[in-house]
Amino acid sequence: MAKKLRYALIGCGGCGVGKHLTAYAMYPDDVELYGVCDIDAKKAQAAATRFDVPHVFTDYTALLADPKIDVVSVATPNCLHAPIAIAALQAGKHVHVEKPIAMSTAEAEAMVAARDRAGKLLMVALNNRFTESSRFAKRYIDEGHLGEIYHARCGWRRRQGYAMRGTWFADKEQSGGGPVIDLGVHFLDLTLFFLGYPAPVTVVGSCYDQLVHLKNGKKPVETSILGGNAKKGAYSVEDLAAGFVKLATGTSVAFEFSWASHIEKETTYLELLGTRGGLSMHDGVLKIYAESGGQPIDILPGVKNTSGWGENETRHFIDCIRTGKAPLSPPEDGVKMMQIIDAIYASSESGREVVVRETATV
Ligand SMILES: NC(=O)c1ccc[n+]([C@@H]2O[C@H](COP(=O)([O-])OP(=O)(O)OC[C@H]3O[C@@H](n4cnc5c(N)ncnc54)[C@H](O)[C@@H]3O)[C@@H](O)[C@H]2O)c1
Incomplete structure (x- = not known):
């Protein structure tokens, strides 16, 4: 039997423990839970105690210096994804980094370069691809x-669903933005994944802060939509964004993401329109629209809608490390995603369309 992979988690928050540690613990034949790290020693110790992990760190550089570790998850605030992932690759670890891959295109490109120099695997944790x-x-x-x-x-x-003030999610310096970079990466990524990840050509984006009033210095609207957070002060990220991306194949993608808005209820959606059929995922329910016998028909595939949060994704990454095959969610896709995210914010600032690349051919 192959040697177990020695695994360590960096960032013992909701996602690190609830998704990564929980998922890696599901494969004890392949994985030895070796270490956990958080700048908050109590969180690191709590995770270690819960999952019986022997090595506890509060400094990720000390964790990365341990040559026994083969693979790490990075589940820290977004601003630390690139620095920690690059350091981990340089230290010879395989890296499973949370979404968004990074804060910018430049950071994502540096991660691809570090992956190539290290000859290790780098996978972005885009769990929606794995359902x-x-x-x-x-x-x-x-x-x-x-x-x-x-x-x-x-x-x-x-x-x-606006982030609590005082958390890194609500601070642009640490998060890179609001619903665009938090929720948008999930559904823009899934859409581009289905389309074969064509390069983005142009992007128009509008980001709004009408509910949190960032730009004009007014106090936030006194509204229950902010869940009481409004009273706690200002925020530095948008509350809603909408826009339009044109891809190198000529396909267009319209999008909307919000953390707070006057709508009936939270909803997720993805729709693809093709010349022979269509596909939708509304709140996770997959439907296909086709034609047969001269009539439109609806197809309801008999597949489950969930995979367990991170379970399939983690099994896949373990298999990639074992076999050397390329991960299904590579950082190259993350570079294109960050080009779109950067362009959404730039377009919103300038009020103009942003040209990501000049050509509309693939
Ligand atoms: N895939 C998903 O569906 C999903 C869901 C939630 C969060 N996430 C992502 O996971 C990441 C973490 O989100 P979260 O909700 O767990 O946040 P969180 O705030 O609950 O956890 C982040 C943890 O990182 C720790 N940390 C901060 N700086 C550190 C450092 N230098 N070294 C080690 N630890 C450090 C914090 O103390 C905290 O415990 C984010 O990138 C987020 O986008 C993904």
Whole structure:
């Protein structure tokens, strides 16, 4: 039997413990839970105690200096993804980094370069690609059943979901932005994944802060939509964004993401329109729209909608390390995603379309 992979988690918050540590603990034949790290010693110790992890660190550089560790998850605030992932690759570890891959295109490109120099694997934790529905949808699309996909739309809109003030999520310096970089990366990524990840060509984005009033210095609107957070002071990220991306294939993608908005309820959606059929995922439910017998027909694939948070994704990464195969969610896709995210914010600032690249050919 192959040697177990020695695993360590950096960032013992909700995602690090609830997703990564929980998922790696599901594969004891392949993985030895070796270390945990958090600048908050209590959180690190709590995670270690809960999962019976022997080595506890409060400094990630000390963890990375331990040559026994083979693979690390990075589940820290977004601003630390690139520095920690690059340091981990330089230290010879395989890296499973949370979404968003980084804070900018430049950081994501530096991560790809570090991965190449190290000869280790770097996978971005995009769990929505790994659900049973997404796996089926990707196969169905790749088999050509939808024909040429010419337009897509996606969104994740929350009625009450703005980050608490004082958390890194609400601080642009640490998060890189609000719902665009937090929720948008999930559904823009899934849409581009289904489309085969064509390069972005142009982006128009509008980011709004009407509910938190960032730019004009007014106090936040006294509204229950901010869940009481309004009273606690200012925020530095948007509350809603919408826009339009044109891809190198000519396919367009319309999007909307919000942490707070006057809508009926939180909703997620993804729709693809092709010449031979369409596909939708509304709140995780997959449906296909086709034609048969001269009539439009709806197809409800018999697939489960969930995979367990991170379970399939983690199993896949372990298999990639074992076999040397390339991860399904590589950092190269993360570079294109960060080009779009950077362009959404730049377009919103300038009020103009941003050209990411000059050509519309793949
Ligand atoms: N894939 C998903 O669906 C999903 C869901 C939630 C969060 N996330 C991502 O996971 C990451 C963490 O989010 P979260 O909700 O767990 O946040 P969190 O605030 O709960 O956890 C972050 C942890 O990182 C620790 N930390 C900060 N600086 C550190 C450092 N220098 N060294 C070690 N630890 C440090 C903090 O003390 C905290 O415990 C984010 O990038 C977020 O986007 C992904």
